[in-house]
Amino acid sequence: MILKNSKQIDLMREAGLLLYKAHMIAREMAEPGVTTEAINAEVEKFIISNNAAPLFKGVPGKVPFPAGCCMSVNEAVVHGIPSARKLEDGDILSIDIGVKLNGWCSDCACTHAIGTIDDEKQKLLDVTEECLRIAIRDIQPGVKWSKIAKKMATYARHEGFSVVDTLVGHGIGEGLWEDPQVPNYHSKVLKDFKLKQGLVIAVEPMINAGGKSTETLKDHWTIVTRDRKPSAHFEHTIAVTASGAQVLTCGPDGEGWAM
Template structure:
């Protein structure tokens, strides 16, 4: 495989590094619970963001989104994106309504290590096809969890993720990708949720110590997106809904450790969650 001259291999993390990342991941999981508990009709998105900001401050964590550089620095600690908004939605005075789909993306750094996660929350009574879009998108992310220990190259995982979304009649956004993560929120490698000629040129080997923020964005309609005049909010061009889900995943010799898992995160003294065991080959539905 030919690599570009500026290519740098991903930095592999030790077990000690992963333990520290898990502590950041626990805070991110708890931040998402705050969002789930607040996400109901009549609530303004800025109210949710303010509570998450207070939570991070109370636990000595640094929110990674607020002030993130761009044409305009990102102004909030969460990306809150509704319905046709795919990602990078800015919290504000918009009020949640019955039938909405709210995408929540947030990340923090704790003791020098980062964790990043996104979920999609149905608000009130949501139409069946929108719920199916959420379910399939979560299955796409689960495929990454299941397949990481089995495959040699990331493209093998990404192709299965893409196939599952498309076989259900949806499309995968190809304008944005996931990323390596560790001491910085964005590290090598780039982590696409799809495969094409360009991504194959930058494929990477799967090996213990690799930590990836895997974040499929799945559209009900076409994959085409555009960015609004606020310079951040990405929306579908056809105006149809989109779902964004994400976990920070660490590949270990024993399987996958979900750094941002809810499991154990709400215990009085949350433990470090053990890696997910290598699943049996027959345990995955065809993607």
């Protein structure tokens, strides 16, 4: 667990603000008839033009991740590869972007309605966003993460949804992935931890409309629900301060999802 001082958190906030602006470009483009590869191209262009790096591009795997954005449509939970498929009315699109600016990383995600979506998908988006809001509201120094994670999962399940338990959030700083692992559910396997002032974590609930089981497609990256029911994903990079959560990936006036 690497704790950050106030100056380092300020630098991470600069990265987070740039990332928020990148998300706003993506949000404006996310409508029927637009391809996810077109959105990705504009976001990458914006990030690079601001002397930052798109963190996800080139991440190693069986094949390197080919884009700066993860674009996950409908049943895709995370790590969807941007493509020439045109978005359609009724889709939901989860956009996950990471940037590195002046040596510091930032990571956040948001799921968007494309055109008019059905009631089930809208509830899924609302519940997943609320899971992130619960975490933001309850983060305080000295609180065990398991207490917050359990509250998030209980809420999602009470609303009729399932919590993905094969993917978790993470610490973040000079590296995209730092300790600790940050589950969205109470885990008896992963090590629990107490929140400490100066800890910065990426909290990212991933909630499914159907069952929790997932599988990876043949592209080696896209993780989808096994039952092919829709999934949503909301994420912020959050610093633990003496007074609670400081969201580093919101807008300049504190605006954004789950705020």
